[in-house]
Amino acid sequence: MMPAMMTSITGGPFKSLLAIGSGTSLLPASTPGYMWHWMVGDWMVMLHGDLKVGFNHQGGPRGVNKAESQNWLMIMAEREAGPGRLMVRGMFSAEPGTAPNGGFPQLFQSGETFRGRPIIDAQHPHDLFMELAASFTLPLSEQTSLYVYGGPVGEPALGPVAFMHRVSAAENSAAPLGHHWQDSTHITHGVITAGVTAWRFRVEGSIFHDAEPDENRNDIELGKLDSWSARIWFTPTQNWTMQVSHGHLNEPEAIAPGDLDRTTASLSYNRPWHGGHWATSLIWGRNHELMTGLTHGARAVRKSCEMWRLRIEPGSKPLS
Template sequence: MMKTLMVAAGAAAILLPVPVLAQAMDHSMHGMKMPAPPAAKPKPKPKPAAKKAKPAARAVPAPTRSQTLIAPPVVFIPPIQAPAPAPVPAETIPPQAAPVDHSTMDRGAMNHAPDSGGMQGGMMMGMGGTDYAEGSGTSRLPAREGMMRGVHVMTGDWMLMAHGYAWGSYTDQGGPRGANEAFVQSMAMVTAERPLGDGLHLKLQTMLSLEPLMGARGYPNLLATGEVANGQALVDRQHPHDLFMELSGRIDVDVDADSSVFLYGGPVGEPALGPSAFMHRKSAQYQPLAPITHHWFDSTHITYGVITAGYSAPKFQIEASAFRGREPDERRWNIETPRLDSWSVRGTWTPSPSWALQVSHGRLKEPEELEPGVNEQRTTASVHYATGPLTTTLAFSAKNKNPGRVLTAWLGEVNYDLDTHHSVFGRFESVANDELFRDPTSPLHDRKFRVGKIEGGYAYRMPIAGPLGLAVGGTVGTYAIPGALKEAYGKMPVSFTLFAKLALGN
C-alpha cells in the first residue's frame, strides 16, 4: 500500500507543472497552440501487470504566416497516463494572449483606444495614437494614411520595424537649362521600441542613405535650389541626402491613459518645424523628384544636433526644439558637429483619423552656407487629409531672410490608389525664389521671381516576395515661367521621368 501511494504521489508531482508549462510554451510561440493532454481516466481496479502501451504521437499544426517571422524551438512532451492532478486555481494561471500579426498591423490600429483592436496601455504609443499616424521626426499625419510600410517583428519586449527602398529613375528635364540623367535614390530605416516600465516608453531610430554615391551635384530638377556642390550653389538640381539621415531616440512618459510628455533628440534628427518630410508622406510616395519647394518646407529633416520636448495627446500635440540651423554641407558621408543655435515651435491638431493640421515657426541661424550672416525666420502651415486610398497635402511657407526679403511658397500633393496595383498622383507648386541666378554678373542675379510647376504621374505596383514589392511608372511635368525668365528657361518647358521603385513594404 505504501509503495502504491509513493508511485501516485510521484506521478502527480511530475504532471502538475505540465499544464502551466504547456501554456507558457503556447504564449511564447505567438499563437501556435498545442493540444492539451487528454483528461486522465479514473484509476481502475488493480489488474495483473501488462505491457505499457506507447502513447500516440500528437500532430503539431503548421505555423501560420505571422509565426514564420520568429520561429521558437518546438518541444514535444508526450501525454502522461496518470491520475488527474489537483485542480489549479484559475487566478494563478496568466491569461492567454491573442496572437498578433505584426506584418499586417495598421499604424492607426496601434493606439490607446480600448475598442481599437490594437495594442493598448501606451505600449506602442510611438507608432501613433487614435487619431494620428507617425510622420518623420516627431511630426504627425492622419491615421488613415496607415502604418509605415515594412517588416514588423516582436522579440521579447522590443518591437522592431525595418523599411527602405532603392529607387532607380531616368529624368529628362526640358528647356535650355534642363538636363537628362539616370540616378538612384535610396533609404533604409530601422526602428526599435519598447516599454521601460510603468508609463515609460523608449524608441530608437536610424535612417541611412547611399545617395552620396550619385555625386555631390545630385540629379537634375528644374527650378530647384539649395545647398552647394564643389563650392558652387546648386541651381536646377536636387542635392543628394547624407549617409546619416537620422540617429535619434525618444522617451515618452505617460501623463494619463491618453497623453504623455516626451523628449526627442540625437546627433542627427529633425526639429519641430514644417510638415512631415516629403519621403514620409503617402501623398508623395511615388513622386520620383523632390519638390522644388523642399527648402521652404522640410529642408531641416536632416539636422546635425536636435533636442525636442513636447506634450502629446490624441487630438493635439505641442512641441519646441533647439537645433543647428546650418544645412548639411557637401561632404555627405560624415556626421557634422552638432550645435543648438536655432529654435522652433510647432502645434499639431488631429481632430479625426482623416485629418492632421500643423502650424510651426522657427528661427534658423545662417542656414545657407553661401550666405554667411543671413538668418532666417520660417513659418509653415499644412493640412493633410487621408481616407486610405486617397491622401492629400496642402502647405504654405514663408521664409523671412534677415537681412533680406520674404519668400513664400505653396505646395499641393495628391495620391489615389485605384486598386491593389494602380495609382495616380500629382503635385503643384508655386514659389518665390531669388536663388535662380547665382552669377553676380547676371542682370537677374539676386532678383525674386515667382515660378511654378505642375506634375502628374502613374504607378503600377507588383509584389515580388513577402513584403518586398516593385512599383514602376512615370511622370510628366510643365512649368509656369515669368516673361523675364523665358530666354533662360524657355516658354513652357516639359519634363518627364521614368522610375522603378523597389521597396520593403511598398
C-alpha cells in the same frame, strides 16, 4: 497590412504607429504603412525603405539627361522602458554614391550649395545618415503624455512630415520645389525636442544646429544648438492632421550669411478608398531673411491615389 491598428503612445493622439512621420511629426492615423515588423525579445522592430532607379530627362535649354537612384532605408525599434516607451530610429541613404555629379537634375530647384556655389536646377543627395535618434514617451493619463526626442541626426519641430514620408508624395521621389521653404530641416545634425500630447493636440519645441550639410554627405557635422522652433499639431480625426510651426535658423546657408525665420502650415488627408488609399497634402512655407529683409514663400498641393501595389513579403507582414 497592419492588423487592425497597432497601438503605441509614441504614435500621437490616436496612439497609432502608422501616424509616426519623420522626427516627431504626425501622419493621419489611417495612413497605410508598408513595412515589415517582427519581435526581437521585448523589442518591436520595424523596417521599411524605398529604392528607385531610373533615367532622369529634364527638357529645354537648361535640361540634362542622367541615370540616377534615389533611395533610403529606415529601421525603428520600440519597447517598454520603466513607466514609458522607448523608441530608437535609424535612417540611411546610399544617395551620396548614386546621385549624378552635381545632384539630381530638377528644373527650377534651388536652395543648396556645392563647392561654394549655389545648386541651380538640381537637388542635392541625402546624407548617408538621415536619422540617428531616440525618443521616450511617458503617459500621464489616457489622453495625455510627455515626450522627449533627440540625437546626433534628427528632425526639429518645424514644418510638415518630410516629403519622402508623406503618402501623397510616395510615388514621386523628387523633392518638391518648395522643399527649402517647407521641410528642408528634416536632416539636422544635433536636435533636442520636448513636447506634450493632449486630447487631439500635440505641442512641441526644439533646439537644434541648423547649418546645412556640406559637400561631404557621409559624415555628421555637430555644432552649437543655436536654432529653435515650435510647432502645434491638431488631429481632429484619424484621416486628418494639421500643423502650424515657426523657427529661427541661425545662418543656415554657407554662402548666404545671416539668420532666417521660417513659418509653415500644412494640412494632410488620407482615407481608404476602393481598396486603396487617397492621400492629399496642402503645404505652405515662408522664409524671412533677417539680414536682407527679404521674404519669400512657396506652397504645394501633392496628392496620390493608390489602387494597387506590388509587394515582396519575405516571411513577415507589412504594416498598413
